[in-house]
Amino acid sequence: MAGPLEIYDNWFPYLSGIGALADASTVSFQTENKDVDIETIFKGFAGMTPSPLKFTAKVDLFDPVSGSILQSLEQAEEDAEVKVLTLSKGSGDTRQVAGYVRNVSGGGGVGDPAKISFDFVGKGRR
Numbered sequence: 646m647a648g649p650l651e652i653y654d655n656w657f658p659y660l661s662g663i664g665a666l667a668d669a670s671t672v673s674f675q676t677e678n679k680d681v682d683i684e685t686i687f688k689g690f691a692g693m694t695p696s697p698l699k700f701t702a703k704v705d706l707f708d709p710v711s712g713s714i715l716q717s718l719e720q721a722e723e724d725a726e727v728k729v730l731t732l733s734k735g736s737g738d739t740r741q742v743a744g745y746v747r748n749v750s751g752g753g754g755v756g757d758p759a760k761i762s763f764d765f766v767g768k769g770r771r
Contacts, residue, residue, distance in 0.1 A: 655735075658704050660746070661728040663717050666706055670760070674702035674731060674740075676769045698769025700742045702729060708751060708759035718763055721746040729765050742767035 656674075658666045679696040708715060721727050722745075730741045744767020753759035 655733075657732045657734060658702070659730040659732060660718075660721060661730075662721060662724075663714060666704060666714070668709055669704055669706040671705045672702065672731065674700065676700055678769070700740075700744065700765075700767045700769045702731070702765040702767075703762070704765070705760060705762045708753070708761050713759075713761075715749070715751050715761055718746060718749045718761065722749050722763070729767065742769075744768060 656672045658669055658672050660666065677699045681694045681696070683691045683693055685691050706714075726743050727746060728741060728743050730739055732739050742765075744765055746763055746765055748764045749761070750763070751759065751761045
């Protein structure tokens with residue numbers, strides 16, 4: 646007999662001033678750092694010099710005919726800081742980060758629904 650069925654989670658993006666991005670098809674995020682390893686002739690690996698953390702996210706979403714959010718995202722890219730919230734559907738876990746919308750783009754074609762993509766860069770936790 647097989648084991649119990651697993652339920653896997655989804656992440657939903659939310660941008661301040663725009664709201665929930667219900668038409669998102671993919672959300673990926675990570676923290677980045679540029680920590681520098683310190684190695685010496687005598688000690689070998691001696692430690693590291695920490696650097697600030699950056700939170701980055703990439704969101705791809707479908708662009709509904711009922712009302713494109715392309716203009717809102719382009720405005721967010723021109724504005725100062727915005728807040729992004731990622732919400733886990735199943736567990737309810739959230740992550741709220743202040744930062745900036747970058748690289749807003751869109752496209753589509755025959756048999757390919759209109760899509761919008763953007764990047765988000767914010768402050769990491771350290």
